[in-house]
Amino acid sequence: METNALRKWIPASLRPYLLHTRPRSWAIVAAHMSVGFLLAVHLQIDGERIVQWLLAVLAWAVLGNGGTLAINSAYDRDEGDIGYLENPPPVPRHLARFAVLWMLAGFAPAALLGWRFLLAYLLCFLMSLAYSLPPLRCKARAGLDLLINSVGYGALTIYAGWAAAARPLEAPILNVVAAFGCFFIGFYPLTQIYQMEEDARRGDKTLTLMLGKTPALWVGMLGVAGGFAFLTSEALQHIYRLPPLLLLIPAAAWLWVLLPWYLHRQRVSVRWEQRRFYHALSAWALTDLAALLVFAWRA
Numbered sequence: 001m002e003t004n005a006l007r008k009w010i011p012a013s014l015r016p017y018l019l020h021t022r023p024r025s026w027a028i029v030a031a032h033m034s035v036g037f038l039l040a041v042h043l044q045i046d047g048e049r050i051v052q053w054l055l056a057v058l059a060w061a062v063l064g065n066g067g068t069l070a071i072n073s074a075y076d077r078d079e080g081d082i083g084y085l086e087n088p089p090p091v092p093r094h095l096a097r098f099a100v101l102w103m104l105a106g107f108a109p110a111a112l113l114g115w116r117f118l119l120a121y122l123l124c125f126l127m128s129l130a131y132s133l134p135p136l137r138c139k140a141r142a143g144l145d146l147l148i149n150s151v152g153y154g155a156l157t158i159y160a161g162w163a164a165a166a167r168p169l170e171a172p173i174l175n176v177v178a179a180f181g182c183f184f185i186g187f188y189p190l191t192q193i194y195q196m197e198e199d200a201r202r203g204d205k206t207l208t209l210m211l212g213k214t215p216a217l218w219v220g221m222l223g224v225a226g227g228f229a230f231l232t233s234e235a236l237q238h239i240y241r242l243p244p245l246l247l248l249i250p251a252a253a254w255l256w257v258l259l260p261w262y263l264h265r266q267r268v269s270v271r272w273e274q275r276r277f278y279h280a281l282s283a284w285a286l287t288d289l290a291a292l293l294v295f296a297w298r299a
Contacts, residue, residue: 154184186223
């Protein structure tokens with residue numbers, strides 16, 4: 001559907017550039033960021049809040065995230081399927097320059113949301129460059145790849161939603177940010193397992209390649225367990241209107257994703273692992289929803 005829309009509205013010369021911003025990811029990142037925003041406003045929405053949210057989505061999910069993924073494509077030059085984009089088009093000549101300009105454009109809406117949001121955006125912009133660009137290319141340095149992703153996509157994305165509403169650091173956001181940093185520690189190896197062969201051919205030394213599939217899945221399970229530990233800690237420190245038992249629903253979803261993957265890890269195909277990665281996205285979405293419902297209202 002996104003390809004048909006691009007064919008209808010976008011000139012052919014620009015389509016590969018936009019496809020490499022991976023529009024399918026925009027809604028996913030926007031949804032995760034929205035949890036922080038809705039927690040900050042206690043689910044109370046008015047016209048001013050909608051404008052803040054739209055500016056945050058434009059800056060963070062479309063321009064910041066889209067540019068990050070595009071610059072990653074510019075230097076990876078993957079030929080097979082990549083996250084949020086199957087059968088990617090050949091990397092256009094000026095994709096890296098386009099990606100940097102795309103991210104720089106995000107500073108305009110970010111500046112309208114106050115210094116907290118702007119600082120988070122600046123930090124993610126710098127991490128995006130360090131992640132993909134040589135000579136640093138942290139993506140190819142085992143451990144640094146995990147750190148940047150867990151801080152950027154896990155922790156700072158949900159904080160960005162909170163910051164867009166101009167809220168200071170206070171409960172529940174600290175534990176929620178820490179929790180989703182851990183969840184991304186658990187999620188990130190799952191994004192790499194089905195790309196291990198291609199990463200190895202390119203010479204990238206990712207954490208998953210360094211560890212191997214079995215330890216990488218252990219990292220996934222431990223990261224998810226750490227995330228639920230932080231959410232449970234927040235639920236025990238303060239009294240909220242809805243019971244923390246709601247967190248058992250996403251916990252069961254993560255177990256459904258990870259346990260069969262671990263048990264059958266030596267017998268499954270790359271395609272099966274890629275589908276499992278998208279199932280993990282569904283478990284993440286349930287976690288977002290449960291955290292929002294449990295922590296939106298103090299008793």
